[in-house]
Amino acid sequence: MTLVKGQDALEASGKVTTVVLDKTGTLTLGVPRVVDIHPHGVTAEQLIRLAAGVETSSEHAVAEALRNLAATLVADIPAATDHTVSPGHGISATINGEIIAVGSPAYMDELGVRICPDLTGIVNAATRNGQSTVLVAQGTKAIGAITLADLMKPDAVDAVAALHRLDLQTVLLTGDTSAAAQRVAKSLGITQVRAGVLPTQKVDVIEQLQREGHRVAMVGDGINDAPALAAADLGLGIVTGTHVALKSADIILVRDDLYAIADAITLARATNRTIRTNLIWAFAYNIAAIPIAAAGLLNPLIAAAAMSLSSVFVVHNSLRLQSIRTLRPTERRDD
Structure with a gap:
């Protein structure tokens, strides 16, 4: 519909x-879920705790995935201040006096964050598998990677x-x-x-x-x-x-x-064709009938009947739109 x-x-x-x-x-x-955690120099709990703290106020789907995971792994999420958002790249904030950043490798490059070869390898492997990875940095050092997948x-x-x-x-x-x-x-x-x-x-x-x-x-x-x-x-x-x-x-x-x-485009195309057909018929009918009627060669009763038939044709042609069905295979249609 x-x-x-x-x-x-x-x-x-x-x-x-x-x-x-x-x-x-x-x-x-549209609901990415965390599939792997790769801490570097911290525990997995600490990594998730900091990442969730930065993402507390974010409405991004990745932020929600991190908060949901944190709710099952850590006792509390730290308060963060001074949030800075880079649309499409990442977010940073201050937690306990330190700048914590969560985002893409490009965002980390922007911030001058050092990424160790192990984490770079994890990001590349996830990319090859069609997954996405966010890096977490503390100051200028990457402290872990979190891999997510969206089904x-x-x-x-x-x-x-x-x-x-x-x-x-x-x-x-x-x-x-x-x-x-x-x-x-x-x-x-x-x-x-x-x-x-x-x-x-x-x-x-x-x-x-x-x-x-x-x-x-x-x-x-x-x-x-x-x-x-x-x-x-x-x-x-x-x-x-x-x-x-x-x-x-x-x-x-x-x-x-x-x-x-596909159904919307199919229906709209059919509606366009129907409108054009009705207009062509209406113009053709009037162009042919008006000169004949003006010359006095058309009986009024016949003209009235022809007009009624013209209306019936237009209505019938429009009702054919009801026969259009979804392109979804029959066996998979919802009841």
């Missing part, structure tokens, strides 16, 4: 050639295949490294990848594709996706997403079901 906000969305959907899919929360469950939605592979059956190109948009993104794209059958994209760069990717001649549909669910949804020719927001993302979208997918993307 979908909510179409206006006629502009219907018109845009008929011209879409490329679908850009945000990874986290759209193709994945794909069960219907992701088949839903992407359904988009390809509609002759649509697919693009994976993610902040992950190129190697990790390529691994995910290959598993899903996605044809193009835009990796290492910061939240502020998503609009640039959409505009670049448009300059290349693509008619772009963007699918997203987060606050960071809102500008890209607005910039795309067609923005599709998932109902479980943030209010800002849904407000920016042209079509809202009322179910958290990736098949709804």
